[in-house]
Amino acid sequence: MTAPVQEPAADGAAQFCDQCGAPAAEPGHERCAARRTLEPPRFCPQCARRMVVQVDPFGWTARCSRHGETHS
Amino acid sequence: MSISTTTLSDRPGDPGRSDILAVAREQVLERGEGLTREQVLEVLQLPDESLDDLLALAHDVRMRWCGPEVEVEGIISLKTGGCPEDCHFCSQSGLFASPVRSAWLDVPMLVEAAKQTAKTGATEFCIVAAVRGPDERLMGQVAAGVAAIKDAVDINVACSLGMLTPDQVTRLAEMGVHRYNHNLETARSYFPNVVTTHTWEERWETLRLVREAGMEVCCGGIVGMGETLEQRAEFAAQLAELTPDEVPLNFLNPRPGTPFGDLEQMSGPDALRTVAAYRLAMPRTVLRFAGGREITLGDLGARQGLLGGINAVIVGNYLTTLGRPAEADIDLLGELQMPIKALNETL
Ligand code: SF4
Numbered sequence: 001m002t003a004p005v006q007e008p009a010a011d012g013a014a015q016f017c018d019q020c021g022a023p024a025a026e027p028g029h030e031r032c033a034a035r036r037t038l039e040p041p042r043f044c045p046q047c048a049r050r051m052v053v054q055v056d057p058f059g060w061t062a063r064c065s066r067h068g069e070t071h072s
Numbered sequence: 073m074s075i076s077t078t079t080l081s082d083r084p085g086d087p088g089r090s091d092i093l094a095v096a097r098e099q100v101l102e103r104g105e106g107l108t109r110e111q112v113l114e115v116l117q118l119p120d121e122s123l124d125d126l127l128a129l130a131h132d133v134r135m136r137w138c139g140p141e142v143e144v145e146g147i148i149s150l151k152t153g154g155c156p157e158d159c160h161f162c163s164q165s166g167l168f169a170s171p172v173r174s175a176w177l178d179v180p181m182l183v184e185a186a187k188q189t190a191k192t193g194a195t196e197f198c199i200v201a202a203v204r205g206p207d208e209r210l211m212g213q214v215a216a217g218v219a220a221i222k223d224a225v226d227i228n229v230a231c232s233l234g235m236l237t238p239d240q241v242t243r244l245a246e247m248g249v250h251r252y253n254h255n256l257e258t259a260r261s262y263f264p265n266v267v268t269t270h271t272w273e274e275r276w277e278t279l280r281l282v283r284e285a286g287m288e289v290c291c292g293g294i295v296g297m298g299e300t301l302e303q304r305a306e307f308a309a310q311l312a313e314l315t316p317d318e319v320p321l322n323f324l325n326p327r328p329g330t331p332f333g334d335l336e337q338m339s340g341p342d343a344l345r346t347v348a349a350y351r352l353a354m355p356r357t358v359l360r361f362a363g364g365r366e367i368t369l370g371d372l373g374a375r376q377g378l379l380g381g382i383n384a385v386i387v388g389n390y391l392t393t394l395g396r397p398a399e400a401d402i403d404l405l406g407e408l409q410m411p412i413k414a415l416n417e418t419l
Contacts, residue, residue, distance in 0.1 A: 020171075020328070021171070037394075038366055038367060038393055038394045038395070039393055039394060040392075040393075040394060042171035042172070043171065050171055050173050051173070052173045052174070052175045053152075053172070053173065053175065053392070054149070054152065054175050054177060054181075055149065055152075055389050055390070055391060055392055055393070055394070056148055056177075056181070056184075056185045056188075056389065057146040057147065057148060057185055057188060057189050057387065057388035057389050057398070058185075058188050058388050058389065058398065059389070060389070060394070
């Protein structure tokens with residue numbers, strides 16, 4: 001699946017939902033919000049690229065090819 | 073194998089229905105003989121009002137035939153995503169529009185995860201790969217990983233690498249892998265609705281090879297995938313026939329982008345009835361709470377399950393999703409006065 005790719009905001013604020021990759025400002029993220037407690041991020045909040053996510057027993061790391069790595 | 077058509081004429085609430093608890097008390101609790109497929113179906117059809125009694129009986133059975141110890145395990149994904157198979161529940165299939173991308177873990181990270189797992193008191197560490205079966209690259213990575221873990225950490229190493237050839241089974245046994253997980257996933261009669269790229273019988277064959285090689289057999293599945301109660305009972309009987317050392321019980325956590333992504337989650341009472349019924353079908357097995365318990369049962373579920381037939385847990389996160397904090401489960405075991413099974417008891 002190819003995620004929609006958009007340039008990040010100048011201030012680096014989250015523009016995209018890390019669960020579904022859709023613009024964060026769009027309505028309809030209730031399910032994503034509920035899911036977030038038991039899901040690592042899947043999409044880069046800055047550009048919506050699908051991230052490479054590694055879950056281990058006690059945490060996770062998520063890597064965007066453009067915006068680098070974040071972890072729990 | 074055909075789907076059972078129930079012979080029961082009772083409807084929920086009929087007095088006949090609760091007789092199954094009396095039968096189970098004598099047959100399973102007293103004699104240690106698991107329930108048959110038809111009896112499991114009766115249990116699965118018990119009304120919610122009987123649930124507390126059912127869970128109490130399942131707990132008594134577990135205490136009588138397994139003891140109070142709880143086996144604690146951590147799992148890790150060595151190779152995530154990109155699997156060529158089409159298991160309809162799985163976010164790691166490369167055939168669906170799931171957001172999970174392929175990733176490989178290196179050996180130092182594997183060892184670190186094993187160390188952290190052992191610190192919780194866990195005695196099991198299971199290395200999992202999203203594959204149809206291992207290729208040479210994966211077998212090499214597993215060999216290096218198992219050796220490095222055994223050098224650094226006092227923990228049993230299990231693997232789950234899909235379907236195996238006889239040679240691969242031998243090699244894993246020689247590496248010192250003590251248990252192999254390969255889930256049958258669901259009843260034989262329902263399997264074609266869940267997976268079309270391989271058969272239930274192919275999975276069974278791997279399990280046969282694993283047993284023959286002297287490794288412990290870990291085999292369970294996922295409930296709540298649209299199977300009927302009859303098929304849930306059928307699956308319990310098929311697992312009982314296999315006599316696995318461990319049965320991990322997962323509850324469907326509908327994954328976005330998968331064919332089962334829009335299925336309803338199973339209800340809490342149904343999940344607990346299934347736990348208890350599977351315990352009554354397999355009084356001596358290690359029955360492990362696996363994925364989906366958090367969303368199906370919430371925080372209370374761990375306690376209800378551990379007091380309803382469960383005697384093993386996966387602590388911390390799963391392969392691609394997050395679990396309850398490990399400390400929450402470990403604290404709960406302390407509160408319930410259920411000791412963590414020690415390493416020497418599992419060897
Ligand atoms: S074989 Fe395993 S990893 Fe692959 S799709 Fe099926 S469940 Fe997922």
